[in-house]
Amino acid sequence: MADLFIRGATLQGRTVDVLVEGGVVLDVLAHDPARCIEAAQVRDAAGLVLLPSLVDVHVHLREPGLEYKETIATGLTAAAHGGFGRICCMANTKPVNDAGAVTAFMLGQAKKSHPNGPWLHPIGALTMGLKGQDMAPLAELAEAGCVAFSNDGLPVLDSERFRRAMEYAADLGKMVIDHCEDPFLAPGTGVNESALTARMGLKGQPSVGEAAQVARDVLLAGYLKLPVHIAHVSCREAVELIAWAKAKGVDVTAETCPHYLCYTQDAVRGYNTLAKVSPPLRGEDDRLALIQAVNEGVIDFLATDHAPHAMHEKEHPFEEAPNGISWLDTALAKCWELVRAGVIGEERFVMAASTGPGERFGLGVNRFRPGDPADIVLFDPDAVWTVTPEALHSKGKNALCLGETLRGRVVAHYLAGVAVI
Amino acid sequence: MQHDTARSWRHKDLLDISQLSLEDVLLILDTADYFQEINTRPTKKVPTLKGRSVVLFFAEPSTRTKTSFDVAGKRLSADTFSLAKSGSSLQKGESLKDTALTLQAMRPDAIVIRHEQNGAAEFMANRLECSVINAGDGRHAHPTQALLDAYTLREHWGMMAGKTLCILGDIAHSRVARSNVILLNLMGVNVRLCGPRTLMPYGVETWPVTVYDRVEDAVAGVDAVMCLRLQLERQQAGLLPDLREYAARYCLTAGRLALANAHAQVLHPGPINRGLEIAADVADAPESCILDQVAAGVAVRMALLFLHLTRKG
Ligand SMILES: [Zn+2]
Numbered sequence: 001m002a003d004l005f006i007r008g009a010t011l012q013g014r015t016v017d018v019l020v021e022g023g024v025v026l027d028v029l030a031h032d033p034a035r036c037i038e039a040a041q042v043r044d045a046a047g048l049v050l051l052p053s054l055v056d057v058h059v060h061l062r063e064p065g066l067e068y069k070e071t072i073a074t075g076l077t078a079a080a081h082g083g084f085g086r087i088c089c090m091a092n093t094k095p096v097n098d099a100g101a102v103t104a105f106m107l108g109q110a111k112k113s114h115p116n117g118p119w120l121h122p123i124g125a126l127t128m129g130l131k132g133q134d135m136a137p138l139a140e141l142a143e144a145g146c147v148a149f150s151n152d153g154l155p156v157l158d159s160e161r162f163r164r165a166m167e168y169a170a171d172l173g174k175m176v177i178d179h180c181e182d183p184f185l186a187p188g189t190g191v192n193e194s195a196l197t198a199r200m201g202l203k204g205q206p207s208v209g210e211a212a213q214v215a216r217d218v219l220l221a222g223y224l225k226l227p228v229h230i231a232h233v234s235c236r237e238a239v240e241l242i243a244w245a246k247a248k249g250v251d252v253t254a255e256t257c258p259h260y261l262c263y264t265q266d267a268v269r270g271y272n273t274l275a276k277v278s279p280p281l282r283g284e285d286d287r288l289a290l291i292q293a294v295n296e297g298v299i300d301f302l303a304t305d306h307a308p309h310a311m312h313e314k315e316h317p318f319e320e321a322p323n324g325i326s327w328l329d330t331a332l333a334k335c336w337e338l339v340r341a342g343v344i345g346e347e348r349f350v351m352a353a354s355t356g357p358g359e360r361f362g363l364g365v366n367r368f369r370p371g372d373p374a375d376i377v378l379f380d381p382d383a384v385w386t387v388t389p390e391a392l393h394s395k396g397k398n399a400l401c402l403g404e405t406l407r408g409r410v411v412a413h414y415l416a417g418v419a420v421i
Numbered sequence: 422m423q424h425d426t427a428r429s430w431r432h433k434d435l436l437d438i439s440q441l442s443l444e445d446v447l448l449i450l451d452t453a454d455y456f457q458e459i460n461t462r463p464t465k466k467v468p469t470l471k472g473r474s475v476v477l478f479f480a481e482p483s484t485r486t487k488t489s490f491d492v493a494g495k496r497l498s499a500d501t502f503s504l505a506k507s508g509s510s511l512q513k514g515e516s517l518k519d520t521a522l523t524l525q526a527m528r529p530d531a532i533v534i535r536h537e538q539n540g541a542a543e544f545m546a547n548r549l550e551c552s553v554i555n556a557g558d559g560r561h562a563h564p565t566q567a568l569l570d571a572y573t574l575r576e577h578w579g580m581m582a583g584k585t586l587c588i589l590g591d592i593a594h595s596r597v598a599r600s601n602v603i604l605l606n607l608m609g610v611n612v613r614l615c616g617p618r619t620l621m622p623y624g625v626e627t628w629p630v631t632v633y634d635r636v637e638d639a640v641a642g643v644d645a646v647m648c649l650r651l652q653l654e655r656q657q658a659g660l661l662p663d664l665r666e667y668a669a670r671y672c673l674t675a676g677r678l679a680l681a682n683a684h685a686q687v688l689h690p691g692p693i694n695r696g697l698e699i700a701a702d703v704a705d706a707p708e709s710c711i712l713d714q715v716a717a718g719v720a721v722r723m724a725l726l727f728l729h730l731t732r733k734g
Contacts, residue, residue, distance in 0.1 A: 195623065206623075317536070
């Protein structure tokens with residue numbers, strides 16, 4: 001007897017029945033209304049979209065140290081409801097995840113609150129304390145369970161040190177993820193340098209400050225013949241450099257985030273601190289370049305850069321408010337607007353938000369082939385809901401789409417065949 | 422007349438010039454005209470705002486703007502209260518939101534705010550029921566300064582439309598420049614900007630101005646020059662080589678002013694750095710309107726307090 005039988009769900013335009021047994025996909029069959037299979041659990045999924053659980057390689061959970069913003073437990077609950085089966089958390093906690101004991105603590109917290117997933121995959125610090133100087137004990141971190149290394153939030157400016165960290169990580173078979181930003185050229189002001197910000201009196205981050213470091217990274221990766229992953233790409237110049245590097249055969253992947261695809265710098269009007277994020281929201285030309293890059297595979301993945309903050313921290317004058325947007329609850333519904341509108345193809349979306357990053361980072365991948373892990377989302381594309389603080393499971397109520405009415409919601413989520421919501 | 426004008430004032434707050442129509446601006450300037458006349462009387466006080474309370478919240482030091490508002494309020498018989506950053510709970514790290522809530526609980530009729538954060542006045546206005554008047558927020562806006570500048574120019578020029586004015590100096594970091602560009606443009610004045618490129622705002626080509634890099638070209642044939650105060654730390658920030666070179670290239674000297682139209686006015690929001698952005702003899706010359714600006718400041722701020730505090734609904 002099968003464990004789970006999902007009837008009549010829509011998988012990229014086809015109506016299918018899915019059989020799950022022993023935590024893996026047993027079979028995916030063309031839907032047959034007459035089919036009757038004995039299963040411990042039968043789920044009628046007519047009208048629901050069948051997706052593999054999403055994989056987010058870039059989130060910030062605030063535990064240890066800043067649990068008032070988010071805990072590992074609340075982050076994973078938000079992930080479960082948002083359709084994410086695996087999330088990779090960055091190292092900028094307090095203390096920084098630059099020691100195996102911190103990694104072990106994070107994994108312990110995750111296991112305690114969510115034994116059946118979503119699964120947490122810590123990303124270790126690249127340098128001690130994220131200071132950009134001494135290399136963190138990457139082997140110890142890898143052994144403790146880190147899946148990649150990054151100085152996210154605080155770019156490594158010293159190119160020699162970045163090179164050596166790439167080399168050392170390569171020995172461990174792990175990827176280095178770079179937050180690209182020249183802090184001299186582009187201090188993290190959370191807003192794009194533009195005529196609008198000049199008018200508002202705000203100091204902006206020019207896009208070339210991001211692109212300059214992307215250029216360095218892809219040149220290094222090409223020279224060393226080592227892989228590199230570029231975090232949260234936000235501008236056209238960076239896209240063009242990545243495309244150039246890929247054409248040259250450099251082993252580079254890149255991610256962008258829902259906010260860069262769905263919003264522009266106009267969102268900061270009225271000093272809206274919910275739109276304050278680093279790298280910042282850019283212009284419409286950048287947004288269109290990113291959408292095209294996602295479609296063409298120049299941008300490989302979608303990651304959220306989920307960055308929860310307490311609302312009292314966002315309720316400050318613009319320059320005093322922290323950077324970051326809370327996304328785990330809302331990212332799928334928001335990105336589905338692009339899929340529904342045909343801006344991004346569904347197949348490409350699934351590749352970018354699930355199978356692609358899962359493969360690149362050596363995590364579980366579900367392509368709905370027999371034997372794949374049964375990490376499955378049932379998504380109701382027509383469920384209408386309003387984004388209110390109460391509707392979010394994340395402690396971070398700082399959703400950019402707060403107040404918006406979204407269409408689409410996760411109605412069931414299975415990990416290794418076990419329901420997690 | 423006064424009652425009619427008050428009735429037609431529709432703004433709860435004054436946050437930025439861009440919220441005003443030309444009609445609004447003319448109403449402010451005409452109302453200021455009336456108060457300017459009161460300010461020349463032996464008894465300079467009228468009971469118009471008796472019993473009203475105005476809080477002067479200056480989180481950033483500015484003696485002259487604060488005194489100007491204080492005098493304006495007192496001449497209208499309003500009670501003015503000062504809340505400075507030092508000595509208040511703000512020093513202990515109170516957030517602006519908590520300051521807003523505290524002020525709200527005191528139920529003032531208006532708050533005049535000066536703050537180093539861009540958007541601070543709007544932040545307060547969104548949280549307070551009383552009128553909020555922006556007395557300068559970050560590099561964003563300084564609407565009352567722009568209005569008093571326009572008042573001063575109108576006194577000298579009569580008609581504004583078709584005149585040409587050059588703003589000289591650090592435009593990028595100047596809320597005075599931002600507000601003046603919008604207001605003077607609204608009034609039909611041709612605005613020129615001049616300063617080194619490092620002190621020009623990003624995207625200035627989208628502004629309704631003409632940009633010059635040589636002072637001599639910029640002031641040629643203008644009807645007024647507005648000098649901006651140069652903050653000495655611009656050199657440390659790597660925006661200028663040194664102040665001597667700045668003065669040599671951009672200081673408004675008598676020789677340069679001679680290239681402007683005869684009797685061109687000279688304005689400066691103060692406090693001035695003599696010999697740096699403006700030569701001492703130019704600051705003291707008959708063309709200098711710097712003290713007229715101070716007088717206009719009181720009248721314009723009286724007009725603004727009057728319009729906001731007697732508005733209906
Ligand atoms: Zn991040």
